[in-house]
Amino acid sequence: MSKSDVVVIGNxxxxxxxxLVSADQNKKVTLLSYGAGTFPLNSGVIDIMGYDESGKAVAxxxxxxxxxxxxxxxxKIGTQTLEEAVKFFQDTVAAEGFPFIGSLxxxxxxxxxxxxxxxxxxxxxxxxxxxxxxxxxxxxxxxKGLKDFYADMVAENLAKELGNDKKxxxxxxxxHRKGERDLTTRDVAFWMDSxxxxxxxxxxxxxxxxxxxxILVPQILGTKGNVVYKKIVTDLGCPVVETTGMPxxxxxxxxxxxxxxALKKKGIRVIENCKAEKAExxxxxxxxxxxxxxVRTQTxxxxxxxxxxxxxxxxxxxxxxxxxxxxxxxxxxxxxDCVEDxxxxxxxxxxxKQTFAKAGVRVDETLRGVDESGxxxxxxxxxxxxxxxxxxxxxxxxxxxVALASAYKAAKA
Amino acid sequence: MVxxxxxxxxxxxxxxxxxxxxxxxxRGIDALLIEKLDMVxxxxxxxxxxxxxxxxxxxxxQEAARECIEENTILRRIGKSCVEATTGMFVQVxxxxxxxxxxxxxxxxxxxxxxxxxxxxxxxxxxxxxxxxLVVAYEVPDGAIDGFRMSWQNVQSAARxxxxxxxxxxxxxxxxxxxxxxxxxxxxxxxxxxxxxxxEILVNAAGPWAGKVAEMAGLECSVSPxxxxxxxxxxxxxxxxxxxxxxxxxxxxxxxxxxxTILGTSSITVEDPEDTTTSWDEFExxxxxxxxxxxxxxxxxxxxxxAGSRPxxxxxxxxxxxxxxxxxxxxxxxxxxxLKGMMTICGGKFTTYRLMAEKFCDVLAPKLxxxxxxxxxxxxLVPEVSVADKKAARQYFPAYGVNLSAxxxxxxxxxxxxxxLKENPESREVICECENVTLAELMRIAKEPTSHSVADxxxxxxLGMGTCQGNYCALRSAATLNKLFKDxxxxxxxxxxxxKNFLQARWKGITPVMLGxxxxxxxxxxxxxxxxxxxxxxxxx
Numbered sequence: 001m002s003k004s005d006v007v008v009i010g011n012x013x014x015x016x017x018x019x020l021v022s023a024d025q026n027k028k029v030t031l032l033s034y035g036a037g038t039f040p041l042n043s044g045v046i047d048i049m050g051y052d053e054s055g056k057a058v059a060x061x062x063x064x065x066x067x068x069x070x071x072x073x074x075x076k077i078g079t080q081t082l083e084e085a086v087k088f089f090q091d092t093v094a095a096e097g098f099p100f101i102g103s104l105x106x107x108x109x110x111x112x113x114x115x116x117x118x119x120x121x122x123x124x125x126x127x128x129x130x131x132x133x134x135x136x137x138x139x140x141x142x143x144k145g146l147k148d149f150y151a152d153m154v155a156e157n158l159a160k161e162l163g164n165d166k167k168x169x170x171x172x173x174x175x176h177r178k179g180e181r182d183l184t185t186r187d188v189a190f191w192m193d194s195x196x197x198x199x200x201x202x203x204x205x206x207x208x209x210x211x212x213x214x215i216l217v218p219q220i221l222g223t224k225g226n227v228v229y230k231k232i233v234t235d236l237g238c239p240v241v242e243t244t245g246m247p248x249x250x251x252x253x254x255x256x257x258x259x260x261x262a263l264k265k266k267g268i269r270v271i272e273n274c275k276a277e278k279a280e281x282x283x284x285x286x287x288x289x290x291x292x293x294x295v296r297t298q299t300x301x302x303x304x305x306x307x308x309x310x311x312x313x314x315x316x317x318x319x320x321x322x323x324x325x326x327x328x329x330x331x332x333x334x335x336x337d338c339v340e341d342x343x344x345x346x347x348x349x350x351x352x353k354q355t356f357a358k359a360g361v362r363v364d365e366t367l368r369g370v371d372e373s374g375x376x377x378x379x380x381x382x383x384x385x386x387x388x389x390x391x392x393x394x395x396x397x398x399x400x401x402v403a404l405a406s407a408y409k410a411a412k413a
Numbered sequence: 414m415v416x417x418x419x420x421x422x423x424x425x426x427x428x429x430x431x432x433x434x435x436x437x438x439x440r441g442i443d444a445l446l447i448e449k450l451d452m453v454x455x456x457x458x459x460x461x462x463x464x465x466x467x468x469x470x471x472x473x474x475q476e477a478a479r480e481c482i483e484e485n486t487i488l489r490r491i492g493k494s495c496v497e498a499t500t501g502m503f504v505q506v507x508x509x510x511x512x513x514x515x516x517x518x519x520x521x522x523x524x525x526x527x528x529x530x531x532x533x534x535x536x537x538x539x540x541x542x543x544x545x546x547l548v549v550a551y552e553v554p555d556g557a558i559d560g561f562r563m564s565w566q567n568v569q570s571a572a573r574x575x576x577x578x579x580x581x582x583x584x585x586x587x588x589x590x591x592x593x594x595x596x597x598x599x600x601x602x603x604x605x606x607x608x609x610x611x612x613e614i615l616v617n618a619a620g621p622w623a624g625k626v627a628e629m630a631g632l633e634c635s636v637s638p639x640x641x642x643x644x645x646x647x648x649x650x651x652x653x654x655x656x657x658x659x660x661x662x663x664x665x666x667x668x669x670x671x672x673x674t675i676l677g678t679s680s681i682t683v684e685d686p687e688d689t690t691t692s693w694d695e696f697e698x699x700x701x702x703x704x705x706x707x708x709x710x711x712x713x714x715x716x717x718x719x720a721g722s723r724p725x726x727x728x729x730x731x732x733x734x735x736x737x738x739x740x741x742x743x744x745x746x747x748x749x750x751x752l753k754g755m756m757t758i759c760g761g762k763f764t765t766y767r768l769m770a771e772k773f774c775d776v777l778a779p780k781l782x783x784x785x786x787x788x789x790x791x792x793x794l795v796p797e798v799s800v801a802d803k804k805a806a807r808q809y810f811p812a813y814g815v816n817l818s819a820x821x822x823x824x825x826x827x828x829x830x831x832x833x834l835k836e837n838p839e840s841r842e843v844i845c846e847c848e849n850v851t852l853a854e855l856m857r858i859a860k861e862p863t864s865h866s867v868a869d870x871x872x873x874x875x876l877g878m879g880t881c882q883g884n885y886c887a888l889r890s891a892a893t894l895n896k897l898f899k900d901x902x903x904x905x906x907x908x909x910x911x912x913k914n915f916l917q918a919r920w921k922g923i924t925p926v927m928l929g930x931x932x933x934x935x936x937x938x939x940x941x942x943x944x945x946x947x948x949x950x951x952x953x954x
Contacts, residue, residue: 117951150892313936
């Protein structure tokens with residue numbers, strides 16, 4: 001039996017931030033981690049609110065957050081908490097030497113791995129797509145043997161977004177690999193970490209660089225924070241921009257690594273490969289969580305629990321039988337609009353939200369699970385991240401924003 | 414305008430039509446098959462893929478049962494690369510009618526179908542996922558068959574004997590003079606050109622569309638399209654075919670194929686054979702029945718739900734659906750309706766497609782003065798890919814992928830692809846990991862004259878059909894095909910729309926089952942394509 005002030009269940013962005021903010025309150029924190037959350041998937045950028053109800057691009061994320069409807073987690077969290085959470089996050093990553101630029105009053109623009117533009121709010125310096133706006137030439141660098149990044153496709157779509165008065169040049173870099181396995185961006189990023197690889201890359205790209213140009217690359221600028229980025233912009237004398245991309249996302253893993261490093265400094269206990277299986281509950285309080293690793297099962301008790309196990313993708317919410325959506329660990333009340341003809345849109349990519357995407361734990365303004373009449377289910381269990389109901393993070397581009405703000409609020413409660 | 418002629422023109426590129434094309438070609442009769450879309454787009458690829466032992470029909474229709482077991486044995490021999498010789502199990506669980514067992518065993522025996530009783534322990538050892546409520550189990554010689562591939566192999570076999578085929582060529586008119594079919598008018602659905610094809614005999618093998626073809630000749634042929642809905646699961650739930658031992662009904666059959674399992678089937682009479690929609694109710698009915706055999710069915714991820722229409726022949730005065738015969742009929746319209754030069758084949762099931770063709774051609778050939786005997790059971794559909802070619806391929810991609818690719822490509826194309834892999838290392842890129850499709854194979858298939866669209870290439874390579882349902886290969890195939898085949902393939906518009914269309918085509922089969930682990934996959938698909946790639950476009954305003 002292990003006793004902490006706070007036990008955080010979940011290893012994604014919401015879980016790590018919950019643990020950090022809790023530790024900042026001088027709490028003894030244990031984090032139960034299983035898998036890697038969605039870091040390898042979400043490119044490690046903090047979207048706050050990209051598109052409003054009608055699907056229009058948001059210019060000022062803070063204003064858009066203030067305008068959401070009553071069921072939205074942001075409404076329960078409040079804009080002031082969001083502002084504090086953003087500051088906490090930016091201070092944390094800056095202290096780790098991996099600063100994220102941006103503010104709640106403006107949108108940043110990313111170039112995606114297929115050449116479209118994407119709004120986001122807090123991003124690493126290496127992903128400032130807006131640098132492409134004023135450039136006269138975009139040099140798109142593909143890597144020989146790297147699938148999932150097609151420079152021609154990026155050029156085709158970027159020209160549609162930014163216009164044909166710019167020049168789009170496609171360049172292919174050879175990393176001289178010996179093996180036969182297909183490459184991922186992570187393989188190339190490791191190559192860029194090495195001195196020989198870095199020099200080789202710069203030598204192959206140098207002739208295309210220029211002050212009014214942008215070098216656009218997949219997420220290959222090293223695996224460690226902004227080390228390679230800072231070096232390469234100096235060496236090439238030219239802006240370099242990374243795109244979002246297919247999993248595994250190098251930048252997602254960079255962000256995870258710096259947050260884990262911050263966790264370590266704060267003395268947070270991280271139990272790895274440990275799946276929370278069941279909770280012990282007495283009356284309206286959770287007493288402990290039973291969690292298993294490869295070898296044995298342990299009981300983790302605490303005064304407070306933060307649930308950050310994710311949605312359908314991560315398995316925090318499930319619906320085995322239609323209409324029977326569940327939160328699997330504590331059995332918290334789930335809001336899901338299970339009406340057959342509106343549960344899912346016939347069009348995958350449409351101008352409407354997907355109803356199923358909004359399914360999650362119904363919470364009150366303290367982020368504790370509540371039944372339909374508003375009665376708190378468990379008074380010491382708080383919910384953060386995609387476990388929450390009432391928003392479609394894909395439609396809005398708000399996933400990591402809700403995760404950050406709810407983690408901050410849950411930890412401060 | 415007359416542009417072409419053939420002694421026999423066959424309408425319909427399903428199992429029935431291709432079986433007849435092969436049979437006639439092997440008898441030395443000049444035959445041309447036309448198909449309005451891609452080959453095998455109807456029921457011959459939209460079914461559970463069961464190679465019947467005949468046991469399912471042992472009680473009600475022993476003639477069908479006998480035909481099945483005979484054909485089962487023949488297809489295993491001539492179509493090795495399309496058949497998984499899995500064997501099958503007939504099982505009863507608590508609550509099933511025990512009185513059905515004895516007549517069933519008797520029926521199997523009389524039909525020549527071997528059965529072996531398995532103890533409960535042995536059955537559960539062989540198939541550990543079976544329900545613990547299992548009561549009895551028998552082994553029968555069922556198997557799994559890839560209908561799409563086998564149909565194509567029939568076409569390839571026919572081509573070696575001079576048989577011809579045209580896809581995307583639709584019958585629009587039957588030209589009759591003096592109560593005799595003179596020619597047909599066809600439309601090329603790619604170029605929209607219309608032209609006549611002269612023929613001595615027109616064969617209507619249009620399956621559930623046969624009624625519509627008959628109508629064009631002013632005839633009546635009552636076909637009742639019966640829609641069957643099927644569910645594809647993400648894994649092999651069992652290694653053998655598993656049937657419910659009871660009076661045939663919906664949701665009785667599980668068939669393992671490669672890395673997936675198909676559960677079928679419902680039977681709903683529909684007006685339009687093009688109707689392949691599925692509903693929650695059909696899905697729930699199949700799941701509820703299926704759970705009787707595999708209790709944990711809902712814990713498996715469902716890949717997709719799909720439907721196809723059976724071509725059930727309804728003799729005048731009878732009703733359709735489950736009670737209609739699974740047998741087939743040959744209609745000689747000269748005898749039946751006084752129209753010379755036209756015959757219709759209707760009904761039947763995939764397992765007996767070869768026999769249907771044989772019996773049909775036994776009537777047709779003498780009309781042309783041809784007395785050659787049917788030889789379709791004697792010769793393999795396609796020669797096997799040589800061991801040396803497979804060994805050479807093993808240097809360039811995973812051993813598991815070699816067999817998949819070899820059976821997809823066949824003796825002619827496989828060595829060509831291996832040569833490309835050898836000479837051009839970049840073509841070794843695996844575009845689709847689920848089905849092990851290399852860039853070299855994709856390029857080779859895209860070049861085929863019968864590949865008109867991206868969807869054709871997808872069906873032939875199985876790109877995007879596997880367990881990721883396009884999550885990873887949607888990007889790769891859109892980017893690659895768009896770059897290399899923009900001018901050749903329909904469906905190459907711009908890379909972004911192509912990618913969205915590819916995923917939307919998969920989505921159609923996913924929406925009716927948006928629960929369980931399918932939800933998990935859907936959340937990932939959206940996370941990747943809507944969030945990371947922002948496929949709906951950037952500065953929307």
